[in-house]
Amino acid sequence: MYKNLNDTLTAQQIQLVAVSKTKPNEAILSLYEQGQRHFGENRVQELLEKQEQLPKDIHWHFIGHLQTNKVKYIASFIHLIHSVDSVKILKEIQKQAKSNDRVIDVLLQIKIAEEDTKYGFDETTILDFLTTDWSNRYPNVHIVGLMGMGTFSNDPKQTRKEFQTLKKLFDRIKKDHFATVESFRERSMGMSGDYTIAAEEGSTMVRIGSLLFGQR
Numbered sequence: 001m002y003k004n005l006n007d008t009l010t011a012q013q014i015q016l017v018a019v020s021k022t023k024p025n026e027a028i029l030s031l032y033e034q035g036q037r038h039f040g041e042n043r044v045q046e047l048l049e050k051q052e053q054l055p056k057d058i059h060w061h062f063i064g065h066l067q068t069n070k071v072k073y074i075a076s077f078i079h080l081i082h083s084v085d086s087v088k089i090l091k092e093i094q095k096q097a098k099s100n101d102r103v104i105d106v107l108l109q110i111k112i113a114e115e116d117t118k119y120g121f122d123e124t125t126i127l128d129f130l131t132t133d134w135s136n137r138y139p140n141v142h143i144v145g146l147m148g149m150g151t152f153s154n155d156p157k158q159t160r161k162e163f164q165t166l167k168k169l170f171d172r173i174k175k176d177h178f179a180t181v182e183s184f185r186e187r188s189m190g191m192s193g194d195y196t197i198a199a200e201e202g203s204t205m206v207r208i209g210s211l212l213f214g215q216r
């Protein structure tokens with residue numbers, strides 16, 4: 001399963017983030033031994049334990065809602081935070097990145113799903129924010145793209161529409177604010193149930209858990 005999936009995604013230049021939340025170290029190591037280095041977690045405590053116990057060349061992605069008071073625990077090692085969903089969290093990431101003398105890569109999480117249970121910026125809020133002098137205010141935060149989660153449904157048309165919305169917003173933001181910034185390039189979209197649609201709609205990074213590790 002892993003090898004086929006990874007080969008298919010690599011051929012499309014899509015990064016596979018193996019979502020290992022709730023899964024034991026042995027399961028992670030088994031993918032690690034097959035070459036996987038990018039893993040995603042959504043709880044700080046669990047991530048800290050795994051980071052301490054597992055090989056140091058793993059690139060850890062934080063994919064869940066992040067509380068301000070927890071940023072300090074992951075700031076020294078986190079590879080990419082997918083879930084920046086407020087200016088408040090951005091401020092805290094700036095503060096903790098600076099005190100660790102690092103620049104932290106982040107994605108802005110955009111609310112694309114119809115259901116209102118999901119975190120994320122709405123379109124106007126993020127467009128307004130990007131017209132401020134954010135790049136001077138957050139020198140230790142490196143915005144490398146956008147993240148979105150589709151509606152949890154079995155209507156592929158709805159999911160496709162949401163991914164198209166994210167891609168369109170990405171193109172607009174790229175053109176208006178990052179035209180010369182090569183590193184602003186990521187669209188983190190697609191999970192076990194909808195990654196093929198996401199790939200067709202321009203995903204550069206998929207976050208896949210149950211398909212690789214089995215149901216949680």
Ligand SMILES: *Cc1c(COP(=O)(O)O)cnc(C)c1O
Pocket residue numbers: 019021042063064149191192193207208209210211
């Ligand atoms: C759990 C989770 C995933 C992976 O979900 P699967 O359906 O198991 O592939 C992806 N993204 C986020 C934000 C998650 O919390």
